[in-house]
Amino acid sequence: MDASFLVAQLLTGLASASSLFITASGLTLVFGVTRIVNFAHGSLFMLGAYLAVTIVPRLLDLHYSLPMFALGALAAALIVGLIGVAIELILLRRIYRAPEIFQLLATFGVVLVVQDLVIRIWGPLDILGPRAPGVPRSVEILGQRISGYDLVLIAVGPTILGLLWLLMRRTRFGVLVRAATQDREMVGALGVDQAKLFTATLFVGSFLAGLGGALQIPFKPAQPAMDIAIISETFVVTVVGGMGSIPGAFLAAIAIGLLQAFGALIIPESTLVMAFLLMAVVLVVRPWGFLGKPDAHLGARTAIEGVKSLTPLDATGKAVVAIALVAGATLPLWSDAYGLKVAIETLCFALAAFALNLLIGVGGMVSFGHAAWFGVGAYAAGLLTVKLGLHMAPALIAAPLIAGAVAAFIGYFIVRLSGIYLAMLTLAAAQLIYALCFQWVAVTGGDNGVVGVWPAEWAAARAVYYGLTFLLCVAAIWLLRRAIHAPFGYALRGARDSHLRAEAVGIDVKGQRLAAFALAGAATGLAGGLYAFSKGSIDPTLLSIPMSIDFLAMVLIGGVQTLFGPVIGAGLLHAAKDFIMPLTDLWRTWLGLTIVALVLAFPQGVLGGLAQWRARFARSRKP
Amino acid sequence: MTVLAVEGLSKSFDGVRAAQNVGFTVNAGELVALIGPNGAGKSTTFNMVGGQLKPDSGRILLDGNDIAGLSPRLILRRGVGRTFQIAQSFLSMTVIENVQLAIAARERETMRMGAPLRGLHADEAQTLLDKVGVADQAETLVAHLAYADIKRVEFALALAARPRMLLMDEPTAGMAPAERKSLMTLVATTAKTNGAAVLFTEHDVASVFAHADRVLVMARGEIIARGAPDEVRADPLVREVYLGRSAGTPGGQR
Amino acid sequence: MTGAAPILRVDRLCAAYGLAQVLFEVSFTLARGETIALTGRNGAGKTTTLKTIMGLLRASGGSVSFLDEDVTRLKPFEIARRGLGYAPEDRRIFTDLTVDENLEVGRRAARGGGAGFTPDVLFEIFPNLAEMRHRRASAMSGGEQQMLAIARTLMGNPVALLLDEPSEGLAPVIVDQMAEALLRLKAQGLSMVLSEQNAEFAAAIADRAVLLEKGAVRFVGPLGDLASADWF
Known part of the structure; x- marks a missing residue:
């Protein structure tokens, strides 16, 4: 293993770091302002890739040049940005105050819907995008052949970081976003319409996800499973960097890119494991990530109302159990x-x-x-x-x-x-x-x-x-x-x-x-x-992850406040799945929409909701 | 007999000295009040004694043993019970369950997974509730109690550990004058009968001068005055930084 | 304050945290140019009253009208845009932002197209801030942060101000500066409600006092009539 080989490996690592950062910066930006961990960020990334493999070839047919390629990628990102706005308007804005478990679940509902949608529109097969015109297939550096497009990516990452820095420091929007990241309620009390600020933030964040997806089409095909793969990696980058910190995400992306590039040399099949190990180590040593801050609002607001005073089963309860x-x-x-x-x-x-x-x-x-x-x-x-x-x-x-x-x-x-x-x-x-x-x-x-x-x-x-x-x-x-x-x-x-x-x-x-x-x-x-x-x-x-989500959905359906709710939830969900799956090839959509509807309608879960109804009924009957 | 002796305690946050060379003692059966304006370092001092903060330097001797820097749990095990300014009870449980849990924790039974808590230490818990005056609400959820009663539950939770030393952070905040008086009288009686030492912070000057045996006044991280309530009340410096011109005079008391 | 029509009218306002009601039919009015001291012990409901007026806490009963408009159900940003400024108890400065950036967050065009407050005008009222325009707010002292909190609110060119404990935890010298600054604002015609435990400070600035006890109004009238013991 000589020095030039290590340099080549370094460049490869930096290229994947760059690409990862673009997507992760969007997630961390959205989290910073809205405090929602948007599971659907990976879906937006996937949509960016699919839109790009659709749009870019058509533009290149018109004129085969690098600007046309860039224009196509930007157009795809722009459309994804608008989709993000739609998601904010329809869903996110209703759950900003919900406990985090419901936010994660609801945005995962979107993931399920988008998965079906993508297969419906583009089919289940991989679609490889065109190469970027004018970018050499490989460049020789120190006797090693380096992909030309990797060098482009290495340049794009820091450029995006610079542009984001300007946006955050030099514009009113940026100042408001940074203020809202710290204390969004106070920003509202100073006369800023949070709803608009959040919508705009979702646009920028989704645009970045879309751009991340669009820029990788020359070397990675668009495929239906890419959403879960990227969201896991993006989560790691965001957490390691410190949630809400864009420079932190940049550092974390580089750390992970390099770790994977060099880790693969030692144990070729360790790439996935490496990233998560890094996250575990960082969280233990620095629980708030590289540049994150301990946040008093985190955890306090999101605490979920759980099981309350336990009483032995009453006669009805005993009968039901029997x-x-x-x-x-x-x-x-x-x-x-x-x-x-x-x-x-x-x-x-x-x-x-x-x-x-x-x-x-x-x-x-x-x-x-x-x-x-x-x-x-x-x-x-x-x-x-x-x-x-x-x-x-x-x-x-x-x-x-x-x-x-x-x-x-x-x-x-x-x-x-x-x-x-x-x-x-x-x-x-x-x-x-x-x-x-x-x-x-x-x-x-x-x-x-x-x-x-x-x-x-x-x-x-x-x-x-x-x-x-x-x-x-x-x-x-x-x-x-x-x-x-x-x-x-x-x-x-x-x-x-x-x-x-x-x-x-x-x-x-x-x-x-x-x-x-x-x-x-x-x-x-x-x-x-x-x-x-x-x-x-x-x-x-x-x-x-989908299995974990199933368990969460069972608990959610049954209600976290009752001990036996989750048991009922398991029965309901499994029965429904068993019933719906054979009837339709859109079962993910149905499950996703059901989860979203449940989160919006029954924030206490089904049994929890029933218990609340009973309590209200009992109170109204009191003299 | 000295229960708590604090020596040269200091703590800084980002270069700001929150507490500087703080030293004092508290004797068995004695109520010592720690007062001063907001930001004077009372809470910092308090949290260092309770283990919520680690001091930068200094010693905290409990019955002669240094407890500085230990975790809150270990400090409790050494015999320091505490109440919090904003009540920190187990809101999802009934009053008696709160106390039963505290007793079970004292007895190191929290890993027991068999017999229900319901029947455990019920008598001792009931006795404690009698003592603090909330026995008739034993089966009520703490979340449904009046604030003054929650404060009494807090006191019971602190007593459950059978402490040698009680730390009470604004024990009467948010209570009506009559309720304040009865709670502080209860604290004083309990301390005298159990031979426990009490250190408390308080904004209500009337409570301080009515119930404290000695008063410590802090300002900007340092203790600026100490002594019997009347001495402290007459101290010009204390009037300047904390009491103000009118308060603390006989007419200003209730 | 005599005869002027009230610009803020709080009418039988109730509020609750969960099941616990904390405000019980609180009523008072604020006239144009007037300053009211909202007094009472810790936990009497001062902060809750201001938060509920500002829409940060949902009123469970009663109403708030501002400039002859019912604002009870409006969102905080809508209330702020109508000209009600709010500086909270714990200041809630954006510590990651510089002084200038903090002011920028509060900036809103002046009503009626006048010049209104600009950073330069505010630096004249709060001279300490002028020297640290580009400093991060996290590096400021408590007193400077408190001034920044008020200056930031003024950038929205409010008609009236809600100030929650502006003198709390400040060194006596800074309290004097603060009083001076608020008196200047008062002289410019700004109306203010300040929640305050410092009797001297309130007496220097306020025209009237509203005393809260256990979430209800116990007394409304001249400050001199309040027994000093009621302040703690």
Whole structure:
């Protein structure tokens, strides 16, 4: 490895850093002002790429020149900017005051809708864009061949940084944006119309996302999965740089670009893992990122109203639970095989969702990567059976233990944070594990996963396996519920209610949260293990972002304020998915729109909403 | 007997000296008031003793052992209970659950996942609620209490740890005069019977002069006067920077 | 203040934080050119009253009218644009911005097309600020920040000002400067409501006092009639 090779690697790293920065600067700008982490930023990036591969060739047909290429990219970015404005006007402006979990969920709803839209318009195949005219395919530097377009990108990144700097320092818009980043309410009290400022910010942010997408078409094709890939990387850049800081994003993009370029030399399949590892390390050492600031408003405002005073079940409650248990236990007697299959899956999801609400509703920690523990449980069970030849029983005991251990290890970093940073780190952790399963093909089977994860012979009959799942899931939920009613749950809730007071009465807040993470991880791991055996296979979708979103949606549908809400939510969502998916190829759109509608209509969740109705009804009947 | 001895305590924020060479003692059974204008360094001093802030230098001796720089939790374990200016109770729980949790925390039972909290330490909690006068609201959610009662719950939470030393940050802020008097009397009686030392900050000058055994006055990070309430009230410097011309005179009291 | 039509009329204003009601039918009026001191203890409802007038907190009952227009349900920025300026208790200066930039955020054209306040005019009233135009606000002292907070509000050319504890936590010398500056503004015809615990400061500037206790008005009238003990 000589010096010139390292220089070439350096330039490649800088080029990808530049490209990443353009997109990330938009996300961090929007977050700074609106305090919304816009999941749909990746969708805007993807739209930029698709629009560019559509517009640029037509312009080049008119006149084959570099200016025409640039014009096409700018036009694509401009259209994306306008789409961003539409998203702000229709959705974001209604959720600025909602807790962060709802903001992330609602913008993820947009992601789902755009995914379907893109496939509908452009089809599922990759579309490669034209090369930029006049840019040499490669340039020789120190005897190494460097892509000419890489050099262009290296120049574009700092140029954008400079232009943004001018915009922020030299224009009234920029001054207002910086002021709003610090204290948007005060900006309003000084006579500035926040709504217009936010709309304008969304335009600029979306424009940058679109430009990022448009500029990469000569070397990366437009494809339907690029939104999730870029949003994960962009999240990392934004968090590492310090949320809301544009120069921070620039530094972080360079750090990540170089880390990936040189990391790939050492372990070629480590690129994804590298980025998330960097994020985890930075968040532990500097919880606010390179140039970010501790923000008193963060976390305080976004705190979600969780589980309230716990009372033992009343007569009605007991009756409902008894009926549900009897119905569940006798299900094999009156349901067909398909019904049992759906019931097994629902039970697994219900346990996972119940465990997630231990973190969110009781602990006040919005975990955005819950699929990680589900997936780890599934992979542990699956790999132990298929690769090591273990039987089902020991594999099912190992699944929660391993998932709990991994959750404890990652939780050690996570419990130091709160609010949106905690949510982002859980997401990053889940992506890290996803990346491991995806890239470590030799062990995990990569994208294809592993097949042949079958239950032991005695449990092979569907009815028996259902019985086992029912027993384990109900027992696990019962134990979790007991823990929530025990001093453990109260102390966890106490830390949520008041961190200061909790510490002052002697509760070890971090320790309490860590234990909750391990416990929730173990319970979810058991659910994942049971799920793996019911499916007969494992693959990375089990720990992907959409899976995490499903769990969050279950909790949201059921309501975070009730213990059993998420169980109902799991049932409703799984049933709906099962019902809708075969009927339409637009199920993502339906799911996305449903999530958006739920966030807008039931910020307390369905059961929470019902409870509120009941309370209102009871109050109105009082004399 | 000296419970708390603070020596040479200093703390700066971004070069601004918030507390400078602060030193004082608090004895068992004694109520010491820490007063001064906003920004004088009262909260900084308080938070250093409570462990919410780490001092730049100085010692905080509790029964002779240095607790400076320990975490709030460890400081509590050494016997320092505290209340906060803005009440910090567990709002999603009932009054008695608040106290039960505090007792369970004292007994290091917060990792127990079996038996419900409901039946745990209920008698001791009820006794504490009796003592602070909110026993009849034991089953009410703290979020639904009147503010004065929340302050009483705060006091109960601080007592649950059986502290040697009580730190009370504006214990009567936002309360009506009659309520202030009864709460401060309760604090004084409790301190005398338990032999606990009390350090409190207070904006309400009438409360300070009525209930404190000794008064410390801070201004711009330093203690500028100390002594019995009457001495402090007569101090010209204290009148200049804090009390003003009219307040603190007999006519200005309630 | 005698006979002049009120420009701000607060009528039976109620407000609540969650379930806890904190303002109970607060009523008072402010005449053109008049200065009112809103007094009372910590937690009496002074800050809440100002926030509710400004639209930062939703009124749960009652109304606020400003310049003969009902502004109760308007957003803060709409109220500000109608000529009501607000300088909050904790100043809320944009510490990442310079003095000039802070002023720029507050800038709005003068009503009626007059020249109105410019940075230069304000630097004459608050001379300390003139020397640090390009300094970041985070590097300013508390007193300078308080002056900047008021100057920033004045950049919007308001008809009336709501000042929340302008003298709080300031050194006595700075309090004197502040009083002087506010008296100059008063002389220029600006109306003001200032929430204040410093009796001397209020007496120097205000024409009348409104005493709040537990979220309700206990007394309206001359400052001299307030017993000094009521200030704490």
